[in-house]
Amino acid sequence: MYNKILRTMASKGLLQTEELYKYILESSVFPREPEPLKELRDVTANHPRKLMATALDAGQIITMLLQLVNAKKTIEIGVFTGYSLLLTALSIPEDGKITAIDIDRDAYEIGLPIIKKAGVEHKINFVESEALPVLDQLLTDHENEGSYDYAFVDADKVNYWNYHERLLKLLKVGGIVVYDNTLWGGSVAKNENETPEFYRPGRHLTIEFNKQIAADSRVQISLAPFGDGITICKRIISRAFSLSSSGDGGLGASGGYSILLWSLDNRKGAMSP
Numbered sequence: 001m002y003n004k005i006l007r008t009m010a011s012k013g014l015l016q017t018e019e020l021y022k023y024i025l026e027s028s029v030f031p032r033e034p035e036p037l038k039e040l041r042d043v044t045a046n047h048p049r050k051l052m053a054t055a056l057d058a059g060q061i062i063t064m065l066l067q068l069v070n071a072k073k074t075i076e077i078g079v080f081t082g083y084s085l086l087l088t089a090l091s092i093p094e095d096g097k098i099t100a101i102d103i104d105r106d107a108y109e110i111g112l113p114i115i116k117k118a119g120v121e122h123k124i125n126f127v128e129s130e131a132l133p134v135l136d137q138l139l140t141d142h143e144n145e146g147s148y149d150y151a152f153v154d155a156d157k158v159n160y161w162n163y164h165e166r167l168l169k170l171l172k173v174g175g176i177v178v179y180d181n182t183l184w185g186g187s188v189a190k191n192e193n194e195t196p197e198f199y200r201p202g203r204h205l206t207i208e209f210n211k212q213i214a215a216d217s218r219v220q221i222s223l224a225p226f227g228d229g230i231t232i233c234k235r236i237i238s239r240a241f242s243l244s245s246s247g248d249g250g251l252g253a254s255g256g257y258s259i260l261l262w263s264l265d266n267r268k269g270a271m272s273p
């Protein structure tokens with residue numbers, strides 16, 4: 001079972017060699033993986049869609065990011081059985097909160113007993129719903145604007161940009177959003193005709209999203225080759241300075257103007273720690 005998962009992860013992931021991925025997991029990830037996450041991984045291994053769970057190496061760097069930004073108020077879009085949700089719950093403080101959104105409560109309930117046993121259920125507000133209306137609802141309360149430290153997006157690729165626009169309003173300056181699967185099995189770097197049929201719609205959406213986010217001067221980004229590719233994205237411009245929500249403020253991503261705004265923000269102390 002382990003070898004099969006390893007083989008699939010190596011081919012899904014970007015390293016493309018089973019040995020190297022195995023080395024990363026065995027030398028660095030497994031020795032540090034908390035027991036509840038191991039248990040959650042075990043129960044998920046029997047699920048027919050087990051490969052949807054967040055990759056373990058991506059999970060490890062996400063844990064570090066959560067701690068680097070002292071994340072407390074967070075959002076997760078795309079819970080499945082809860083691997084990324086549980087690692088978030090274990091990483092944030094006792095009074096931290098996660099609004100966790102998924103259309104599928106059944107999958108969440110597979111991991112729920114382990115979440116309860118780990119003593120972190122009180123940090124989670126699971127919302128069974130399409131994610132967009134929930135984000136819109138959060139935005140009707142002005143207190144939520146600019147108040148979130150962290151968000152993780154691992155759901156329908158067709159809505160990634162819609163999530164991005166809303167999350168940028170919800171995140172504080174200095175807050176982080178991580179988008180999963182932004183290398184889409186490596187297909188983003190292949191021609192369409194080399195890409196298996198199954199991957200094609202996701203490939204196209206991912207390429208478009210990656211272009212849009214690279215041109216968005218409201219954020220700092222890194223497309224990092226963990227798991228299936230994660231884009232780590234930090235909000236750098238406060239709304240007061242963001243001249244439009246079109247992504248580049250109408251001024252162009254490469255212009256020095258946004259950098260000037262960023263430094264003005266910094267001077268005003270608008271960056272989080």
Ligand SMILES: C[S@@+](CC[C@H](N)C(=O)[O-])C[C@H]1O[C@@H](n2cnc3c(N)ncnc32)[C@H](O)[C@@H]1O
Binds near residue numbers: 078
């Ligand atoms: C790749 S899985 C998430 C994996 C999860 N992060 C983990 O670590 O196990 C994607 C999830 O997104 C959910 N999803 C898909 N479209 C959605 C939508 N429009 N709104 C909310 N959830 C959605 C699916 O039900 C599925 O559980």
